[in-house]
Amino acid sequence: MLRPVAKGVKAMEKATLLSLYRTMRLIRRFEERIVELINRNEIPGVTHEYVGEEAVATGVCSVLRPDDVITSTHRGHGHILAKGGQPRRMIAELMGRESGYNRGRGGSMHIADLSLGIYGANGIVGAGAPIACGAAFAAKLNGKDRVAVAFFGDGATNQGVVHEAMNLAAIWSLPVIFVCENNGYAISASIKEMATIERLSDRARGYGMPGEWVDGMDVLAVRGAAEKAVAHARRGEGPTFLECRTYRFVGHFTAERALNIRYRGDEEIAEWRKRDPVETFPAWLEREGIATAAETEGVRREVEGALEDAIAFARASPFPQGEEALDGMYATSYPNLPARGV
Amino acid sequence: MAVVTYREALNQALREEMERDPNVFIVGEEVGYYQGAYKVTQGLLDQFGEWRVRDTPIAEEVIAGIGIGAALVGLRPIAEMMTFNFSLLALDQIVNNAAKIRYMSGGQFKVPVVFRGPGGAAHQLGAQHSQSLESYYAYVPGLKVVLPATPKDAKGLLKSAIRDDDPVVFIESEVLYGTRGEVPEGEYTIPLGQAEVKRPGKDVTLIAHSKTVLLALQVAESLAAEGIEAEVVDPRTLRPLDSDLLLESVRKTHRCVIVEEGWPFCGIGAQIATTLYSEAFDTLDAPIERVTSADVPMPYAKPLEAAVVPDTKRVRAAIDKVLYRQ
Ligand SMILES: Cc1ncc(C[n+]2csc(CCOP(=O)(O)OP(=O)(O)O)c2C)c(N)n1
Numbered sequence: 001m002l003r004p005v006a007k008g009v010k011a012m013e014k015a016t017l018l019s020l021y022r023t024m025r026l027i028r029r030f031e032e033r034i035v036e037l038i039n040r041n042e043i044p045g046v047t048h049e050y051v052g053e054e055a056v057a058t059g060v061c062s063v064l065r066p067d068d069v070i071t072s073t074h075r076g077h078g079h080i081l082a083k084g085g086q087p088r089r090m091i092a093e094l095m096g097r098e099s100g101y102n103r104g105r106g107g108s109m110h111i112a113d114l115s116l117g118i119y120g121a122n123g124i125v126g127a128g129a130p131i132a133c134g135a136a137f138a139a140k141l142n143g144k145d146r147v148a149v150a151f152f153g154d155g156a157t158n159q160g161v162v163h164e165a166m167n168l169a170a171i172w173s174l175p176v177i178f179v180c181e182n183n184g185y186a187i188s189a190s191i192k193e194m195a196t197i198e199r200l201s202d203r204a205r206g207y208g209m210p211g212e213w214v215d216g217m218d219v220l221a222v223r224g225a226a227e228k229a230v231a232h233a234r235r236g237e238g239p240t241f242l243e244c245r246t247y248r249f250v251g252h253f254t255a256e257r258a259l260n261i262r263y264r265g266d267e268e269i270a271e272w273r274k275r276d277p278v279e280t281f282p283a284w285l286e287r288e289g290i291a292t293a294a295e296t297e298g299v300r301r302e303v304e305g306a307l308e309d310a311i312a313f314a315r316a317s318p319f320p321q322g323e324e325a326l327d328g329m330y331a332t333s334y335p336n337l338p339a340r341g342v
Numbered sequence: 343m344a345v346v347t348y349r350e351a352l353n354q355a356l357r358e359e360m361e362r363d364p365n366v367f368i369v370g371e372e373v374g375y376y377q378g379a380y381k382v383t384q385g386l387l388d389q390f391g392e393w394r395v396r397d398t399p400i401a402e403e404v405i406a407g408i409g410i411g412a413a414l415v416g417l418r419p420i421a422e423m424m425t426f427n428f429s430l431l432a433l434d435q436i437v438n439n440a441a442k443i444r445y446m447s448g449g450q451f452k453v454p455v456v457f458r459g460p461g462g463a464a465h466q467l468g469a470q471h472s473q474s475l476e477s478y479y480a481y482v483p484g485l486k487v488v489l490p491a492t493p494k495d496a497k498g499l500l501k502s503a504i505r506d507d508d509p510v511v512f513i514e515s516e517v518l519y520g521t522r523g524e525v526p527e528g529e530y531t532i533p534l535g536q537a538e539v540k541r542p543g544k545d546v547t548l549i550a551h552s553k554t555v556l557l558a559l560q561v562a563e564s565l566a567a568e569g570i571e572a573e574v575v576d577p578r579t580l581r582p583l584d585s586d587l588l589l590e591s592v593r594k595t596h597r598c599v600i601v602e603e604g605w606p607f608c609g610i611g612a613q614i615a616t617t618l619y620s621e622a623f624d625t626l627d628a629p630i631e632r633v634t635s636a637d638v639p640m641p642y643a644k645p646l647e648a649a650v651v652p653d654t655k656r657v658r659a660a661i662d663k664v665l666y667r668q
């Protein structure tokens with residue numbers, strides 16, 4: 001259940017509220033369509049779906065400016081869509097096409113868009129946190145009030161470099177928001193067994209930065225907490241650790257179902273599904289009289305259309321040519337690079 | 343002989359060594375309850391309990407370090423890297439500590455730890471998940487580096503690695519896990535540092551390790567139909583390198599192609615070539631050819647990836663070149 005309407009939420013523009021719904025719905029349907037395409041072998045390999053966690057990326061990115069930076073994870077589609085990534089170029093990338101964000105060089109775990117401040121999904125758990133610090137450091141150095149958001153999972157909080165990044169951000173008062181998406185598991189490892197504390201945000205105190213805990217199934221709560229953390233950072237007051245308690249409804253990666261591994265009960269999944277933000281939020285909008293059923297239906301139709309269009313665009317796009325595989329490795333080219341090893 | 347998969351062979355080695363020696367234990371991400379990200383540790387948690395098959399947080403540096411520390415005390419740890427790409431986060435422990443402690447301490451300590459897991463590219467996993475890092479480790483004095491290509495070698499070499507008193511980097515292959523092969527019944531080990539002729543031949547030597555052994559064998563078979571007998575030699579251990587057997591083969595065939603999935607520059611193939619040149623220059627009838635991945639991070643799109651990794655066409659072209667067949 002959504003908590004009662006926070007004071008001031010009503011005052012939020014209807015358009016903003018509907019756009020939060022649109023983003024969450026887009027992420028959900030994007031992931032579902034991707035799984036279909038993987039099952040049809042139109043997208044190779046695996047991806048890590050963000051299903052269930054939509055409220056986190058949506059809430060956080062809704063308070064960011066285009067020039068703010070995010071660093072993402074292996075489970076990055078949601079962050080990228082929420083920061084304004086185009087489904088067309090994302091799906092084209094997943095299909096390995098030249099029109100994809102990374103011209104087919106990257107794939108799901110590396111989608112990036114410099115112009116939108118998306119400094120890349122990342123295949124290495126924890127790797128985005130120090131990179132966000134670097135972007136934040138640059139903002140400070142240049143006297144810009146830009147902030148950087150590092151998204152990472154509960155599992156990543158045990159990675160050394162994440163601790164190093166948090167301490168650095170704290171001592172230098174860098175404008176970083178460390179958004180920990182605590183979905184309870186790292187693959188099959190329960191965070192209950194991998195950390196002794198109930199709330200990972202308690203670690204913030206150890207670094208001397210504010211630590212906030214928020215219900216990651218509630219997009220407005222996430223947005224509110226992110227707003228506060230971003231304002232804090234923009235004022236030059238330093239980083240915040242924002243823990244968003246959330247849940248993934250699906251496997252760690254696309255093929256998990258086939259592995260038949262069980263590390264959590266069906267009841268647990270069912271309990272969390274009751275709080276599915278992609279279902280509860282539009283229901284709340286309607287119940288509160290903020291939007292009509294026709295309006296939320298309009299959002300869904302629009303999202304379907306955007307995804308249809310994106311898939312068609314990607315399918316029609318050419319693959320990169322094998323001969324180009326060696327191009328573009330360095331900013332400066334040299335006659336003897338790429339090296340031939342002879 | 344039983345026919346088992348590469349994965350099962352590794353699993354047997356782990357199980358048998360853990361039964362044989364209570365000091366052997368496994369640490370790593372998802373090694374226990376999940377039975378290993380690639381199911382190599384299947385069933386071990388049930389049999390040996392959670393202290394000998396220990397799930398860790400995602401923290402490669404401490405996984406390697408805890409293996410080293412326990413090894414110093416006399417245990418025989420097996421530190422699993424979910425894939426070797428992530429071993430880069432553990433490089434300090436492996437290179438600055440595991441590799442050096444024995445020597446630096448004036449021989450006081452032994453460091454009998456095994457770092458194991460899959461390396462190399464699979465299919466379209468992208469740049470960070472498709473790396474062949476064996477040359478990094480082969481560079482380091484103090485380490486031993488092993489890459490089995492067959493189920494039989496996987497089992498016999500892993501058992502030796504576990505019993506070895508020095509740190510061993512043991513790199514498996516994701517795409518080989520499902521491959522099958524004969525494995526001897528009962529106890530056997532294969533010594534570290536011994537190459538093997540995987541296919542005898544007289545016309546050209548193909549040196550390959552890990553999954554490129556299969557590629558070399560495939561090309562060798564197709565060449566046989568054309569009357570060319572290629573000898574395929576697998577070093578199996580890159581450090582120490584069994585240069586004697588490689589030299590013996592090259593002295594017989596007078597021609598050599600080295601195939602690996604790593605990058606060309608400073609790669610292990612360069613080391614092997616220089617050894618062959620300095621020891622067997624007079625017997626070579628053609629310059630040695632190397633087939634490697636191209637000198638770029640692995641691209642994702644299929645046509646790009648296919649252009650980067652070694653394939654039968656490129657191996658054949660290299661063989662044609664050393665045989666002056668163009
Ligand atoms: C350094 C590193 N170690 C291991 C992995 C393999 N791996 C990929 S995702 C993952 C779990 C991450 O868990 P968490 O941080 O909680 O993120 P979630 O998947 O739950 O979103 C692991 C272990 C990796 N990609 N990088």
Ligand SMILES: [Mg+2]
Pocket residue numbers: 153154155181182183184185186187
């Ligand atoms: Mg998690």
